Amino acid sequence: MSATRKAYRAAILHSIADPAEVGVEASYQYFEDGLMLIDNGKISALGHARDLLPTLAADIEVEHYQDALITPGFIDTHIHFPQTGMIGSYGEQLLDWLNTYTFPCEKQFADKAHADKVAKIFIEELLRNGTTTALVFGSVHPESVNAFFEHAERLDLRMIAGKVMMDRNAPDYLTDTAESGYIQSKALIERWHGKGRLHYAVTPRFAPTSTPEQLTLAGQLLGEYPDLYMHTHLSENLKEIDWVKALFPERKGYLDVYDHFKLLGQRSVFAHGVHLCDDECQRLAETGSAVAFCPTSNLFLGSGLFNLPQAEKFKVKVGLGTDVGAGTSFSLLNTLNEAYKVMQLQGARLSPFKSLYLATLGGARALSLDDRIGSLRPGNDADFVVLDYKATALMDYRLQQSNSIDETLFVLMTLGDDRTVKQTFAAGRCVHQR
Template sequence: MLPTYTQAIRGSFFDFTAVAENPGQLTELARYIEDGLLLLNGGKIVSLQNWEEGQSQLSYPQAVIDYRGKLIVPGFVDTHIHYPQTEMIGAFGEQLLEWLQHYTFPVESQYHCPTHAANMSAFFLQQLLSNGTTTALVFGTVHPQSVDALFEAAHRLNMRLIAGKVMMDCNAPDYLTETPEQSYQQTRELIDRWHNRGRLSYALTPRFAPTSSPALLGKVRQLKAEFPDTWLHTHLSENPQEIEWVKSLFPDRSGYLDVYDHYQLTGRRSVFAHCVHLEDSEWDCLHDTDSAVAFCPTSNLFLGSGLFNLKRCWDRQVKMGIGTDVGAGTTFNMLKTLAEGYKVGQLQRYSLSACEAFYHATLGGAKALDLDSHIGNFLPGKEADFVVIDPAVSELQKMRQANSRDIGEKMFVLMTLGDDRNIASTWVNGQCVWQQNSVEKGEIAGGR
C-alpha cells in the first residue's frame, strides 16, 4: 500500500530528480510522466508514479483532481525581484544609474506608509502566483514596514519566501538613507520577528556596494556572523558604469566582488544578481565560496546592461537561478523570462534548451537559494509547491503543440510562445491558491 495521502492529482508531470553539475546531465535527470499520479499529505509530496501503477492503490478514486491535458511542473523559483518596483515596471529610457535616480528611488519613498506597503504586497504576491511563481528572493525598501507587510501577506498564504529590508546609507536621496546603526537595529528586529517563521526566511539586503559605506558593510558582516543561517542578497557587476563607480569608491579592493568578499558576505546562501561583467578571479571567488548568481535576462536587456554568460557559469561551476528582476525586468512571467534568456544565449552562440531553462527555473533555482532539500521537484517529502500549465491557450499555441514531435519541443514552444494565460492554477504547500478560471479571477484563494 502507498503511504497515507490526503490529495491525489492526475496529469502530465515534468521535473528533475537531482541537481545537475553540467548541462549534459540534464536529459538523464529529467523525468516526464505523460499520465501520472501525484499524492500529497499535509503539504508534502508522498509519491509521483505512473497512473497505471498507482490507480489501484487509491482509496477514493472518485476524489482524484483531474488535470489531464495539462503539464504540471514544480513551482517556479524567482531568485531576484524587487516588490516595490512593481508599480514602475516599464519605465522608459534610462540605463541603470539614471534609472535608479529618476524612477526607482521616488517610488520606493512611498513604503514608509504601512497601508501602501500592505496593498502593494498583496498585489505583488498575486502577480507571482498568477504567473506560477511559488518561491522568490525579494528586495523590500529601506523601510522596515515594507518587509513587515510583505512577510505578513506571504505568511497568510504559507508561501516559501525570502526577503529583506534594503540597507543603504550613502549615494542615495536623504529620504532613503539611514545610519549604519539604524540599519543594524532595524534589520535585527526584522530577523527576530520573521526569520524561520513558518516558511519565511530573512535575507540581509545591502542594495549594492555604491550605496554601502564601509561602516554599513561592517554592520552587515556583524549580522551575518550573529545570524549565520540568514541569506545575503545584493547586486553585482550589472553595468560597466556601475563597476567603475565601485572601483573609485573602494580603491583598496581588487574588484567589485572583492568588496563583498572582504566583508565576508560571500557564501552558500549569498545570491548576487546580474553578474554580467565578471572578471575571471570573480568567477573563481563565486565558485570557491559556494555563492550563487541570479540571471536576469529581461532587465539586462531592458536597461542595456549586457549579456550574461550562461556557458561560463556552467564551466566555472557557479550555482545559478533565474530572476525576473521586476521592475527593471519587464514581466513576472517565468515563461517569458526564459524566452528572453534563450535570446541572450543565442547572441553568444549558446542554445538554451527548454530542458535546461526549466531546470534553472525550478530545481536549479532552488539549489541557488539553498532550498533544494525543500522544493524544486516531486521527490517524496518535498513541499508541495507546483504550477499547472495549459500548454495551448491560443490557436497558434494549439497548432504548434499539435505539430511538435516530443515533450522537449512542446516545452520549447510553451516557453517561447507562453505567458500568464498558460498558468491554469498555482499550488502552495498542497493548496490551490490561484486558478485561471476562478469566479473571482485574479484573486488569491484564501488570501483576500
C-alpha cells in the same frame, strides 16, 4: 497547510539534476500520464498513473487534467517588490534609472498602508505567473518587509525577503544609517526569519550605496544568524563597476568588496553578474555563492549579456530572476524566452531542459532550498503549477504539431506567459486559479 490527501493526474515533468553536469537525458523525469499524491502539504508519491492508481485508498480524490503539464512551482531568485508600480519605465540605463524612477517610487513605502496595497498586488502577480518562491528586495523601510511577509504568511508561501540597507549615495529620504540599518534588520530577523515558510535576507542594495561601516554590520548579521540569506547586486553595468572601483580603490574588484566584508557564502545571491572575470567566478563557486540571471532586465537597461557557459565552466550556482521593475514581466516563462535569446546572441544554446532547471531546481539550489522545493521529489513541499496546453489559440495549434516533450516545453517557454498558468499550488493548497 492543507490537512487533506489528494492526487493529481496529468503529464508531469521535473528536473532532477543540472543538464550541464549530467547531460540532458539524465537531468529530468517525465511521466506522460503521471500521478502525484499530496499529503498534508507535502508530496508523498510520484510516478506513472498506471502504477500508483491501484495503490490509492478508495477515499482519495484524483483531479485529472487533460492537455496540461504539471511542473514544480517557479522560483524567482531576484525581484524588487517596491518597484511593482514602475515596471516599464522608459529611457534610462541603470544609474540614471535608479535616480529617475526607482528612488521616488520606493519613497512611498514608508507608508504601511501603501506597502500593504502593493504587497497584495505583488504576491497575486507572482502566483498568477506560477512563481511559488521568490528572493525579494524590500525598500529601506521596515514597513515594506512587514507588509510583504504578512501577506506571504497568510498564504503559507515559501518566501525570502529583506529590508534594503543603504546609508549613502541615495536621496536623504531613502537612506538609513549603518547603525539603524543593523538594528532594523535585526528586529525583522527576530520577527520573521524561520516563521512558517519565511526566511530573511540581509539586503545591502549594492556596494556604492553602503559605507564600509554598513557592509561590516551586514557581515556581522550573517555571523550572528548563520542560516540567513544575503541578497545584493553585482557587476550589472560597466559604469556601476567603475563607480565601485572609485569608491573602494583598495579592493581587487567588485566581488572582492563583498568578499572583504564576509558577504559570500552558501546563502548569498548576487543579482546579474553580467561582467564577471574568471577569478570572480572561481571565488563564487568556492564559497557556494549564487548568481541570479536576469535577462529581461539586462536587455531592458542595456546592461549586457550574462555568460552562462562561463558560470557553468566554474560550477557557479545560477538561478533565474525577473528583476521587476527593470525586468518587464513577472512571468518566468517570458523570462526564459529572453534568456534563450541572450544565449543566441552569444552563439550559445539554452536547451528547454536547462531552462526548466534554471526556473525550478536551479533556483532552489541557488537558495540552498533544494531539499524542500524545486523538484517534485517525494518529501518536498507541494509547490507546483499546472500549465495549460490550450492557454491561447496559437499555443493550442502549435502544440498539435509537437512530437516530443522537449519541443512542447520549448513552445511553452517561447509562447507562454501568465495565461499558460492554469493553477498554482503552495504547500498543497491552490493559491491561484485562472
